[in-house]
Amino acid sequence: MTITDVAKAAGVSRQTVSNTLNSPEVVRDETRKHVLEVIERLGYRANQAARQMRTGRSRLIAIGIEPDGDGISGSWADRFLHSLSETAAQEGYRILLYTAADDRSEIATYEDLLGAYQPDAFVLTGTHHDDLRASWLLERGLPFVAFGRPWSDLPDARHPWVDVDGAAGTEAATRHLLATGHRHIGFIGWPPGSGVGDDRREGWARTLSSPGVQRAVEDGIAAGESAARDLLGTEPEVTALVCASDSLALGALQAREPDRPVAVIGFDDTPAARAVGLTSVHQPLGEAAAACVELLARALESPDAGPPSAHVLLSPSLTIRQSA
């Protein structure tokens, strides 16, 4: 399908077709309408590329997916992406997917995408302290929303974000354990310094009336198992554990001795938690993705409203199963 085909079918010159697409204001209304009708009839292909040239809008939202790690804690991506694709389509956008190993390679990918596909907006996931990606996008005035709040309290960290209140989740988990009679509730989390991990630790800590015992390890089943074994071995009073992830919690389940039925609660309500009957904090991922699309759509419809700082903090819920 070339401009020549369209010109022939419309009975006009190639110049008129070109003008209709690229300089519509120089073509008479009636002629332009006729040419556009022919373009539609012959197929949209040229039409969309032309529309994009005119409007500078691609109707694409780009999002990166991280390597899936152990596939347990990372399995939120499936559910988030599904809802993101679905709600974006309802607003007239599609999802452009890419992978990136770290901030710097993700920024290189932004450059590439902006050159080749012109996404209208980006969704950032896995936000962290001093997030280079957010600064880069903010500097260039590119629309984006973060799934995850800006953990750095910098003046330029003002951008739309959607997050789940992790502290509220571990607070709910701890309250559930207190209500079912536990008095000594430990915590297995990640090393201090990660926004997400510190937030989840905080919810547990603030719910106890006196300081609880805790261990901090990198994420993973094996790490969770040895941390739980160590904690339970040195703290005989502990009867329950709140964990910062389902991976850690699955490890903690394996650390239990037959004669000491310690209650365990995970975080993320992953398929693995469902499979083994692990009580876990459930994140409303569908709602979160829909909120991301809504904030983006709003920013894209009114680009001149200034840097939008709207945000949505969703409450997680506790899915209670056999483990606690």
Add this chain to the structure above:
Amino acid sequence: MTITDVAKAAGVSRQTVSNTLNSPEVVRDETRKHVLEVIERLGYRANQAARQMRTGRSRLIAIGIEPDGDGISGSWADRFLHSLSETAAQEGYRILLYTAADDRSEIATYEDLLGAYQPDAFVLTGTHHDDLRASWLLERGLPFVAFGRPWSDLPDARHPWVDVDGAAGTEAATRHLLATGHRHIGFIGWPPGSGVGDDRREGWARTLSSPGVQRAVEDGIAAGESAARDLLGTEPEVTALVCASDSLALGALQAREPDRPVAVIGFDDTPAARAVGLTSVHQPLGEAAAACVELLARALESPDAGPPSAHVLLSPSLTIRQSA
């Protein structure tokens, strides 16, 4: 960034810019080169849309994701998508993601995508008998590759596909059980009629020297548990079960009585399998996604080579854990 900006910066008329983009053959070489340089310098945005208009190539590959069901058997999508995005990027393509509930709504989405984004090719997942999507794409000569073989033996079912040899997987599982001393090995699968399910049943059946016992249920942990309970209850000789999915296998694990340690093998090597120590058939999803990209890239580079019927059948492996 409009054509007027480019014209000003290049010191040429808007008409010349428009011609450079849309009718390059009518512009003097030197002028065209100069205008393109200015376009590049000012930003690629107009350039790519124009390139797409000229070449009819979007460098987008579209793929649909299904609702994640119980999130266990469906969790292959994460790993497949990651590898697909990564290998596609290496070939200069990006992934356009959409959701679709069934064949008909997926075809409606094809129409929409072709109108609005012009993907160069599609990746089909979840192929099945009488796949309307494959026929629709074949009729229109649209490039695609299926992850999953064409299960219908129709003359028009010739298209590139990548699949994992499911029968080889359940054969490996059954052989492993025979080698570890089991003589009565049952099968928990899906109702006959699904290509994937029948293939997995076949590998088990053909490895046994005499007909084995089996149950067929819809996928899911609860269904797997009751099917396994029923089979084990009526077949006291059975000491091992091969299952068509990890969901069924997780159910079978729960159906075991403490005094009868039945060996269980699942299929898909999902994170849930890893979490509970379930031996499972592992699909090489990264390789499969890379093979999809390779077949598509080949078809897109030589579109006139006729309907390509290249296919890749990958062998799964058995990941051995505690359950068998």
